[in-house]
Amino acid sequence: MSDIRLRQDILDELEYEPSIDAANIGVTVEDGIVTLTGHVHSFSEKHEAERVAQRVMGVRAIAEEIEVRLPENKKTADDEIAGRVLKILAWGASIADLKDIQVKVENGYVTLEGTVEFYFQRNAAESLIRRLTGITGIDNRLRIRPMMDALDIRHGIREALKRNAEIEAEKHRCRGFRQSCHLAWAGSKPARKSRCRASGLVGSRRHGC
Template sequence: MNDLSLRQDIIAELEYEPSIDAACIGVAVDHGIVTLSGHVRSFMEKHTVERIVRGMLGVRAIALELEVRLPEHQSRSDDEIASRVLAVLAWAATVSNPRDIEVTVRRGFVILKGMVDWHFQRTAADAAVRQLAGVTGLSNQLEIRRSVNRFAVTREIEEALRRNIEIDPDDIRIETSGSQVTLRGSVRTLRERALAERAAWSARGVTVVEDRLLVDDQLDGLST
């Protein structure tokens, strides 16, 4: 797919999504690298834009230069946002120990620090916070408690990849060192790459996933 066709497909897909004001978003494509500029009305809208584009065939990388411009009625003080973040974390069933999480808010930008037991708890906290009104950005610095048998981790990830019909597990190599996992090889789309990365993060005790997977047309002239 050439850059012009990919750009047109991205614009059409963003215009099709009712929760996005596509008229305020600029799209540029250069050799499969997509730059998104302009502004959106919420941090959640920014996340939705990125998710849509990341899942499209032909996208090799994304430069996200979107600015969050909150409507006047959605503006909140930092104290109010912090209180809402603590409340939503306390109510989240997947965040088992919300008291282990420290919340800082600066001009609507939320910073999460602390410890969780699983990566899915880290992402659950992320998902809960990004939907709150008034949030303009999020830095999720939550760490995962280490508890790793690297051979068991490798086996768990291999089995997860083989259960997923969208992934060819034979094209992916898994390397483990302590609680760190490195993925090497090739995939066909950014979505497939994200699924492989999710499988790695889902293994118990994994604290770092280094994604060195190459997307399809990145392979020309490169080797792993």
């Protein structure tokens, strides 16, 4: 597909999306690499424009340079945004304890720092905040807090392998390092399931598959 055709397809897709005002969005394409420029009226619109462009066939990469220009009636004080962010984290993202979360807002740009227990909490936090009025950008620096140390994780996985009648645990070896499990001889589906259910695991690698 030519760059000219790809550019037109992206413009058409942006126009077709009802949640986006594409009148002020510019699109350039070079070798399948797309650059989005211009401005929109909200951060959620900016995010949606990138998502729409990504789904067009032929797009290899996207440089997103769209500016958020909030209408006067949508501008919100930073302290008010920070308060809304904390409320939505406690409710929508199911983060019961906010003492490990720090929220910074500057000119509508939200920075999240701290730790959460699960990946879904990290992703849910950003997804929910994105819809708040007055947001101009998000920097999600939330980290996943390991719930167990590497030795406990390795022991738990090996015990799970022993309990599974479909697996000969002595033929498997799990080497734990910084909450990641390198599971050798993990060709069987039950072995992989046992590893994935391990509490506190934040990474894994399969060998012999």
